[in-house]
Amino acid sequence: MIKLTIYYYMNLLKFLRPRKRSATIDYSPTYVVGDSIFNWAYSAANPTVENCKLRIARTLGSIKPRLYIRRRGGGRQLMVGHPLFSALRDPNPATTSISFYSVLVTNIIEGNAYIKIDRVAGQMLFSLLNARLVRASVEGGKRVYYYGTNKYTDNDILHFPYPFDIDANGLGVSIETRLKDLIALDNAINAYIKMYFGNAAGKRLVIEPGDKWADRPLDEFYQLFAPAIQKFVIGAENAGKPLIPPAGSKITTVDQTLNLYQDVETLKKHIEQQIAQAYGVPYSLISEENKYGSLELNQLHMLADVIQPLGTAITQTFERLLTPEENALYVAYDYMQLLNSDPKTTVDYLAKEVQSGLLTINEARSKLELDAVEGGDTPLVPANQWPLTQENIDAFFAQSKLALNNPAGDDKS
Numbered sequence: 001m002i003k004l005t006i007y008y009y010m011n012l013l014k015f016l017r018p019r020k021r022s023a024t025i026d027y028s029p030t031y032v033v034g035d036s037i038f039n040w041a042y043s044a045a046n047p048t049v050e051n052c053k054l055r056i057a058r059t060l061g062s063i064k065p066r067l068y069i070r071r072r073g074g075g076r077q078l079m080v081g082h083p084l085f086s087a088l089r090d091p092n093p094a095t096t097s098i099s100f101y102s103v104l105v106t107n108i109i110e111g112n113a114y115i116k117i118d119r120v121a122g123q124m125l126f127s128l129l130n131a132r133l134v135r136a137s138v139e140g141g142k143r144v145y146y147y148g149t150n151k152y153t154d155n156d157i158l159h160f161p162y163p164f165d166i167d168a169n170g171l172g173v174s175i176e177t178r179l180k181d182l183i184a185l186d187n188a189i190n191a192y193i194k195m196y197f198g199n200a201a202g203k204r205l206v207i208e209p210g211d212k213w214a215d216r217p218l219d220e221f222y223q224l225f226a227p228a229i230q231k232f233v234i235g236a237e238n239a240g241k242p243l244i245p246p247a248g249s250k251i252t253t254v255d256q257t258l259n260l261y262q263d264v265e266t267l268k269k270h271i272e273q274q275i276a277q278a279y280g281v282p283y284s285l286i287s288e289e290n291k292y293g294s295l296e297l298n299q300l301h302m303l304a305d306v307i308q309p310l311g312t313a314i315t316q317t318f319e320r321l322l323t324p325e326e327n328a329l330y331v332a333y334d335y336m337q338l339l340n341s342d343p344k345t346t347v348d349y350l351a352k353e354v355q356s357g358l359l360t361i362n363e364a365r366s367k368l369e370l371d372a373v374e375g376g377d378t379p380l381v382p383a384n385q386w387p388l389t390q391e392n393i394d395a396f397f398a399q400s401k402l403a404l405n406n407p408a409g410d411d412k413s
Contacts, residue, residue: 041187042180048272049176049183051286052279053109060307061102063337064088065315068366070328075362075377079329084321087124088331100128104160107131108310109279111174113160114145116152117321124321129157136171143170158320163313175278186271189264212248225249280306303338311335336367354380 067085068076079085091100107113107128114129135146136159145152145159162172176183209221232242269287276283282298315331322329350367353359361376378389 041184041191044187046176046183046187046275047190048186048275048286049279052276052281053106055281055285055302056109056279056306056310057102057105059302059338060105060311060314060333061098063333063335064097064101065311065318065331065333067329067331070330071362071372071377073377075360075372076366077362077372078366082329083122083124084318084329084331087126088318091126092128093125100126103128104314105310108160108162108172108314109174110176111162111172112136114147115158115160116147117156117158126158136169138169154320158317160314160317163310179275179278182271182274186268186275189268189271193264193268206252208250208252210248210250221249299338303335307338308333308335334367 065088067079067082067088069079071077089097091097104113104115110131112131112134114131114134116127116129118125118127129147133147137144137146143154143159145157159170160172161170162174165173165175165178167173207225209218213221272287273283276286280302282301284298285302311333315333318331319329347368350359350364354361354364357379360379362372365372365376
């Protein structure tokens with residue numbers, strides 16, 4: 001669908017290309033004209049892309065991955081004394097954990113992230129490398145990483161490729177790379193709107209030189225008037241600013257381009273929706289559209305479509321730091337933190353889950369980061385909250401048989 005859209009809409013670029021002016025006009029417009037605008041369109045940052053990356057990075061970067069140990073009989077417990085637990089909790093003292101994980105997620109979305117591991121006195125320290133300066137290759141069947149003048153191996157570097165698109169060399173391919181034509185088209189439309197509709201949506205300036213300019217070359221009028229247009233009219237920051245025309249001239253506005261403006265805006269929105277969809281971010285979350293109270297539902301969709309899959313890839317990479325003997329340990333995110341509104345709501349929710357038997361007491365306590373308690377690994381059933389053990393099941397049915405053999409309905413046998 002995206003390829004067809006690109007093929008169809010790239011034909012519209014001929015209409016979006018700014019018209020070349022006379023070669024005798026010497027001034028510097030805000031946006032370059034001619035084919036060079038496409039070079040800018042491919043290199044400029046796209047607002048929709050940046051909003052999607054920021055939304056994902058802030059969401060997943062706000063929670064920390066944790067190291068757990070599987071408990072016998074079910075449930076889990078935080079592995080507090082392990083070096084990896086401390087490293088995940090405080091990856092680098094030079095920055096906050098939120099900043100560290102937000103940058104990590106951003107780098108992954110952009111293709112690849114690299115963490116350098118320093119081991120000191122039995123502890124681990126993580127350092128994020130500039131992904132653009134890392135050169136990864138395979139030598140002797142093993143992957144090596146060059147960073148500046150240093151050479152590292154997988155023992156020193158954790159590589160986090162973008163998990164949804166990996167090339168033959170094991171490197172992640174960003175969404176921006178795959179959608180570069182569609183993103184460039186959106187940038188070109190943004191430039192077009194700012195150039196031709198930046199002063200007033202749906203209006204165009206009409207300049208009448210007047211009799212004073214009747215016998216003078218039109219290029220001279222352009223030469224005088226164009227810098228004023230650029231300084232006071234072009235761009236949203238100049239919307240509404242007064243423009244003083246050259247002597248003898250007159251300025252009016254017409255609404256003849258209103259339909260064109262609406263058509264271009266509709267096309268722009270359609271492209272932005274496709275970009276957001278590729279990132280797994282509901283368009284309403286970045287466009288501030290929240291029709292019919294769908295904000296919470298859209299957040300749940302983003303959690304299921306991109307946050308959890310990306311989080312799984314991150315935790316699996318961190319688990320490479322565990323030894324084969326530590327197969328009872330694993331790294332996981334607690335996504336409940338993203339859904340919590342207040343402590344009371346969280347406790348009430350967990351209490352209902354325990355009462356229904358969906359969670360054990362220790363599973364609920366682990367979500368509140370509380371220590372496990374003895375006997376808390378057995379699920380409860382709603383009837384009188386009995387532990388669901390074989391002994392209690394046998395006792396329940398024994399009492400039922402006793403009642404069937406007692407026609408009086410009392411406790412006399």
